[in-house]
Amino acid sequence: xxxxxxxxxxxRLIFVNMAGAGACNIxxxxxxxxxxxxxxxxxxxxxDVTKVYQTGAVKVFALAGVDLELYAGEMAVLLGPSxxxxxxxxxxxxxxxxxxxxxxxxxxxxxxxxxxRGLTKYRRDHVGFVFQFYNLVPSLTAxxxxxxxxxxxxxxxxxxxxxxxxxxxxxxxxxxxxxxxGEQQRVAIARxxxxxxxxxxxxxxxxxxxxSTGVQVLEVLQDINERFGTTTVIITHNAxxxxxxxxxxxxxxxxxxxxxxxxxxxAPAEIVW
Ligand SMILES: Nc1ncnc2c1ncn2[C@@H]1O[C@H](COP(=O)(O)OP(=O)(O)OP(=O)(O)O)[C@@H](O)[C@H]1O
Ligand SMILES: [Mg+2]
Numbered sequence: 256x257x258x259x260x261x262x263x264x265x266x267r268l269i270f271v272n273m274a275g276a277g278a279c280n281i282x283x284x285x286x287x288x289x290x291x292x293x294x295x296x297x298x299x300x301x302x303d304v305t306k307v308y309q310t311g312a313v314k315v316f317a318l319a320g321v322d323l324e325l326y327a328g329e330m331a332v333l334l335g336p337s338x339x340x341x342x343x344x345x346x347x348x349x350x351x352x353x354x355x356x357x358x359x360x361x362x363x364x365x366x367x368x369x370x371x372r373g374l375t376k377y378r379r380d381h382v383g384f385v386f387q388f389y390n391l392v393p394s395l396t397a398x399x400x401x402x403x404x405x406x407x408x409x410x411x412x413x414x415x416x417x418x419x420x421x422x423x424x425x426x427x428x429x430x431x432x433x434x435x436x437g438e439q440q441r442v443a444i445a446r447x448x449x450x451x452x453x454x455x456x457x458x459x460x461x462x463x464x465x466x467s468t469g470v471q472v473l474e475v476l477q478d479i480n481e482r483f484g485t486t487t488v489i490i491t492h493n494a495x496x497x498x499x500x501x502x503x504x505x506x507x508x509x510x511x512x513x514x515x516x517x518x519x520x521x522a523p524a525e526i527v528w
Pocket of ligand 1: 310315316317318335338339340342344
């Protein structure tokens with residue numbers, strides 16, 4: 256498979272890995288981000304992935320041949336027009352869907368034809384999801400929403416700790432209806448990170464938020480990425496958000512049209528939209 260980034264970009268990524276990324280699960284006893292490596296550690300690899308939807312006689316190529324590598328500890332932003340295939344790819348990486356053709360690996364494990372049971376376990380053990388509309392259970396408090404995940408995870412952090420990580424330590428017993436949109440999204444992030452996932456997949460996490468609330472959510476995502484080395488993928492329609500990423504992956508018509516590396520990243524608070 257051809258490399259998706261040139262040698263200079265790889266060199267920069269190695270630096271990134273040493274300085275602020277590296278792969279690790281979220282653990283409270285291990286200092287994150289200490290791992291230096293000579294080559295970027297590949298977490299996801301896709302090879303010529305397609306996804307075709309057929310409605311009657313009409314075929315839609317949601318993905319039309321995607322080759323991509325995602326690296327341990329990086330924050331990657333996926334940009335592209337509506338319908339260009341971003342969510343489709345994220346769902347395949349997250350084990351929510353299968354590709355029509357091509358191959359997909361999570362580290363050494365091939366997800367391509369994994370049966371649903373295997374994908375369920377993969378998702379449970381490794382992946383946190385954050386969606387645009389927080390998907391909280393309205394009749395449960397913030398703490399109880401997070402406990403839905405911690406109750407079934409092999410090595411979770413306490414719900415209280417997860418909520419403290421996103422700055423909601425004092426709002427644990429509030430119901431979603433008693434919280435702002437940004438706070439609800441932070442509960443959703445707490446729920447996603449409580450199982451200490453290696454991967455955080457975010458589909459338009461700020462899409463329903465105003466700018467200042469969106470910045471707070473991005474700060475939480477960046478903080479988790481930096482402190483825990485969680486490989487983070489963020490889909491957005493907001494081109495400004497790409498400036499906080501290590502790498503920016505641009506989609507067009509079901510394909511990746513460009514991959515670029517940010518030499519300098521902005522802090523979320525410096526992003527204005
Ligand atoms: N279940 C489905 N059945 C038929 N077509 C689908 C289905 N899901 C997605 N598609 C089509 O696949 C294409 C890619 O969709 P996808 O949701 O991945 O785009 P996207 O880049 O995430 O767009 P947006 O930015 O609007 O969320 C679109 O043309 C969409 O209509
Ligand atoms: Mg989408």
